[in-house]
Amino acid sequence: MVDDVFDEVGLKVEDLHASYGAVEVLRGLNFEVAAKGVSVILGANGAGKTTTLRAICNMCSTSGKVTLGEEDITRTGTAEIVRRGVAHVPQGRGTFPELSTMDNLMIGAYTRKDGEVRDDVERWFEIFPRLAERQDQLAGSLSGGEQQMLAVARALMCRPRLLLLDEPSLGLAPLIIEDLFERFGTLNKETGLTMLIVEQNANLALEMADYGYVIESGEITLSGSADQLRNDPAVQEAYLGA
Amino acid sequence: MDLVLLLQRIFDALFNSAIYSSLALALVIIFRSTGLLNFAQGEMATFTAYIAFVLLAGPQPRLTGGGLAGLIPGVPFSIPLAIFGAVLCGMAAGAMTERALIRPLGGASDVALVNITIGLLLATNSLMAQWWGTGPRFFPAIFPTGAGQHFTILGARLRYSTVGVWVILLSALILLVLLLRHTKTGLAFRAVSISPSNAELVGVRVGPTLMYGWAMASGFGALAACLSANSVLLEPNMMLRVLVYAFAAATLGGLDSPKGALLGGLIIGLSQTLIPAYVPFIGFELSVLPALVAMVVILLIRPAGLFGTQRIERI
Numbered sequence: 001m002v003d004d005v006f007d008e009v010g011l012k013v014e015d016l017h018a019s020y021g022a023v024e025v026l027r028g029l030n031f032e033v034a035a036k037g038v039s040v041i042l043g044a045n046g047a048g049k050t051t052t053l054r055a056i057c058n059m060c061s062t063s064g065k066v067t068l069g070e071e072d073i074t075r076t077g078t079a080e081i082v083r084r085g086v087a088h089v090p091q092g093r094g095t096f097p098e099l100s101t102m103d104n105l106m107i108g109a110y111t112r113k114d115g116e117v118r119d120d121v122e123r124w125f126e127i128f129p130r131l132a133e134r135q136d137q138l139a140g141s142l143s144g145g146e147q148q149m150l151a152v153a154r155a156l157m158c159r160p161r162l163l164l165l166d167e168p169s170l171g172l173a174p175l176i177i178e179d180l181f182e183r184f185g186t187l188n189k190e191t192g193l194t195m196l197i198v199e200q201n202a203n204l205a206l207e208m209a210d211y212g213y214v215i216e217s218g219e220i221t222l223s224g225s226a227d228q229l230r231n232d233p234a235v236q237e238a239y240l241g242a
Numbered sequence: 243m244d245l246v247l248l249l250q251r252i253f254d255a256l257f258n259s260a261i262y263s264s265l266a267l268a269l270v271i272i273f274r275s276t277g278l279l280n281f282a283q284g285e286m287a288t289f290t291a292y293i294a295f296v297l298l299a300g301p302q303p304r305l306t307g308g309g310l311a312g313l314i315p316g317v318p319f320s321i322p323l324a325i326f327g328a329v330l331c332g333m334a335a336g337a338m339t340e341r342a343l344i345r346p347l348g349g350a351s352d353v354a355l356v357n358i359t360i361g362l363l364l365a366t367n368s369l370m371a372q373w374w375g376t377g378p379r380f381f382p383a384i385f386p387t388g389a390g391q392h393f394t395i396l397g398a399r400l401r402y403s404t405v406g407v408w409v410i411l412l413s414a415l416i417l418l419v420l421l422l423r424h425t426k427t428g429l430a431f432r433a434v435s436i437s438p439s440n441a442e443l444v445g446v447r448v449g450p451t452l453m454y455g456w457a458m459a460s461g462f463g464a465l466a467a468c469l470s471a472n473s474v475l476l477e478p479n480m481m482l483r484v485l486v487y488a489f490a491a492a493t494l495g496g497l498d499s500p501k502g503a504l505l506g507g508l509i510i511g512l513s514q515t516l517i518p519a520y521v522p523f524i525g526f527e528l529s530v531l532p533a534l535v536a537m538v539v540i541l542l543i544r545p546a547g548l549f550g551t552q553r554i555e556r557i
Contacts, residue, residue, distance in 0.1 A: 057443070082445035094440045096433050098551065107433045110426065111445035158445060 006034035006211075009069075010162055010194035011056070016064035018048075018055040025051045027218040028064070033162070033211075035069070036192040038184070040205040040226070042239050043215035049198035050091055052215065053164045056196075057081050057088050068162065083111045087160035091167060093151035097140025101131055104139050104150055108157030117157070124153040127183070145176040152184075156193075165197040169204065177201065181208050202239035206230050214239070248516075249398035255515035256400075256508075257473070258487075260407040263507025264466035265481070265488035266495065267415070270503040271459035273492070275435045275452055276344070278355050280459070282362035284481030284488070286335060287463035289366055291471045291480070292374055294328035295381060321384045329464040336460025337453045344456075345449050370478040381471035407469045414465060415504065418458060431455055435498075487514070487530065494537045496550025505548060509536065 011033040018026040025048045033039040043049045055062045057078050066074045073081055088094070095104050105124065109117045125132035128149045134142060139150055148168055155163060165184070169177040181204045188195055188208075199205035206212055212229045214222035222232065229235050265283060272280045280286075298321065343358055350358075385391075385406035392399040422428035433441040434451045442448055466488075467481055474480055491510045495502020510533045517532035518524050524531060540548060 059439070059442075078442045079445050079447045082443065088443050090440070090443060094437075094443050096436045096440060098436050099429075099432060103429060103432070107429050107441075107444050107446070110430060110433075154444070 006032055006037065008035040009033070009067075010035035010037065011069075011196065012065075012067040013052075013056065014065040014067075016052070016055055016062060016066065018051050018060050018062045020051075020060065025218050026055060026062075029215070029218070029220055031213050031220055031223065033194060033196045035194055036188075037211060038188050038195045038197065038209045040202075040209035040212045041196070041198040041215055042200070042202050042205065042212060042229075042235070043198070044200070044238075047215045048218040049215060050166055051218075053088060053090070053166050053196070053198060056164065057086065082158060082160075085159075085161040086164065087155035087158055087162070088164040089151045089155045089166060089168065091170070093147055095139045095147055095151050095154060097138065099139055100136050101139055101142070101150055102135040104154050105131075105157050108154035111158050120157055120159070124156065128153055144172050145180070148172060148176075148180060149183075152180075156187075160193070162194045162196065165195065167199055168197065169199060169201040177204060181205070184208060200239075202235065206240075246397040249396055251515050251519055252512065253395075253398055253400045253404060255511045257404040257407060258470075258514065259508045259511025260404070260411050261466050261470045261484060261507075262487045262491045262510050263504045264411050264414075264462050264469070265484055266491035266503035266507050267418075267500055268459040268461075268463040268466070269488055269492045270495075270497060270500055271418075271455055271462070274498040275431065275455040276355075277352060278344070278359070279489075279497075281356065281359040281485070282339075282366060283359075283459070283463050284467075284485030285363045285366035285370070285478075286332065286339070286460055287467035288476075288478060288481045289335070289370060290328040290332035290460075290464035291381065291467040291476055292370060293331045294324040294468050295374075295379065295471075295476055297324040297327050298382060321382050325384060325465075325468040328468050329461050332460045332464030333457040336456040336458075336463075339460075340453045340456035341449075345452070348449075367478050374478070376478055378475035378477040381476040383472040384469065387472065403472075410465060410469065414462065415500065418462075418500070421458075427451070427454060487511075487533070490530075490533055490537050494540055494547060496544075496547025498551050499547065499549035502547050502549035509533070 009032050013029055013031050016026055016029040017024065029052060041049055041052060051060065054060050056066055058076060058081060059078055064074065065072065068084060068086060071084060073084060076084065096107065099107065105121050106117070109120065130146050131150055131153060134146065139147065142150060168180060172180065184195065185208045187193055197205055197209065206226045206229055209226045212224065212226050213220050214229070214235060222229070222235065224232070230240070265287065268283050269280060272278055339362065343362065344355060347355060347358065383403060385403040387401070387403050392401045393405070422432060430441065430446045430451050431454060433444070433446060434448055438448045466484065470484070471480065487510050491506030492503050494509060495504070495506030513533045513536055514529045518526045518529045
């Protein structure tokens with residue numbers, strides 16, 4: 001059990017179970033994400049990382065309790081959870097390959113009713129100039145790195161308070177991953193956006209995160225500040241390749 | 243070859259082509275968004291033609307077969323107004339079909355859902371026979387169809403009604419494209435068509451969005467039925483053959499391409515008229531055969547149809 005280790009909790013997950021058919025993938029997860037902080041969940045393939053994010057968004061059958069800020073969102077529908085301020089960049093990035101870059105950003109703002117959508121598009125174009133150059137191109141024709149940038153920009157178009165990132169480094173070249181994580185860090189520092197990242201690439205993730213969890217076979221086996229985890233012999237051996 | 247006769251045959255084929263294109267569009271809109279072939283599309287369309295018929299029939303007891311039709315106080319609608327009303331009813335019926343029959347069964351396999359639409363085909367067909375009888379009925383024409391009601395182009399006659407259905411079909415299509423390209427709902431609809439789960443992750447409520455799709459599709463179906471009811475006479479099985487041609491047209495053009503549906507309808511309509519006229523051993527009774535052969539050949543070369551999307555993805 002995690003006691004309230006953070007001053008302000010952005011997301012709280014209690015006794016979260018999830019299963020696909022008869023296979024139980026998550027077996028009672030307890031963890032918290034600090035508001036305005038970056039938390040990372042490390043784990044091997046099949047440990048339940050992706051399912052954790054899907055369970056938070058109610059995309060699979062679950063039991064337990066998920067609290068966003070003060071709100072209980074355990075039984076809230078996926079589309080409604082987005083309206084409450086959770087943006088999820090799923091595995092496979094969640095972009096629409098047959099829509100243009102611009103349309104992908106516009107659909108990201110689907111839940112918004114304010115008049116500043118265009119301003120936000122301009123802002124992300126400034127941060128990711130490559131996207132501006134390719135605004136009329138189909139998203140499916142972008143390079144892997146550009147697509148990941150688009151996925152993140154698309155997610156941020158809904159002005160979330162919590163960003164969930166599912167293995168953003170997957171399939172990208174090391175230099176691009178480094179650049180991407182740097183941007184995530186900047187984003188968090190500049191906007192105070194709460195982030196939960198699941199990653200296999202522990203090095204970069206721990207460098208950027210302030211808190212971390214290790215998940216094994218659907219259970220949290222280790223938690224601590226990013227520094228603690230980096231210096232933990234078990235983590236070093238299993239995830240840092242030391 | 244007599245060129246005037248050829249032109250005349252093309253002009254004659256254009257009317258049916260528009261009807262096939264229209265119903266094919268209805269099929270494509272639903273297939274694109276739900277991945278489902280709606281076998282009931284034709285019967286749902288015929289039903290709306292009956293609604294237009296009831297709106298037009300007026301208070302006099304011209305309907306035999308009793309039932310509901312006898313209860314509706316006929317209003318002396320003008321023909322365009324009655325068709326417009328029927329199209330709106332058709333759109334509502336389409337939306338209700340999605341809400342009541344398709345969405346609750348969302349977890350079922352595609353094959354199961356297709357079977358549901360076949361059930362809906364039979365149910366709608368029987369209902370029409372029950373309410374309005376199986377006998378063919380006269381349905382008034384929206385455009386003048388009498389002798390002399392045509393343009394003469396290079397000696398061939400292009401009927402006003404042919405021009406009329408194309409104007410209506412193309413206007414409806416332009417409206418649809420504007421809706422899809424320039425409205426938020428349209429963008430959401432395109433997103434759902436590509437990936438329902440990703441659409442949900444940007445906050446799109448998938449069910450209601452699909453309902454719009456069913457409404458739009460049924461609108462095109464209603465147009466097809468109301469515009470052709472005059473020439474083929476209104477009866478419960480009126481759209482059965484048309485549905486087969488529309489399926490061929492949609493498959494030929496690419497099941498997820500509105501452009502393809504339009505062109506597919508043209509190809510089917512033209513080959514149905516022209517090939518029996520110029521290929522001696524194919525009689526008019528076999529008129530659909532060349533169209534089907536063309537379909538098979540095109541699908542062999544382009545499995546996704548002429549304009550169907552070959553999905554692109556980069557990992």
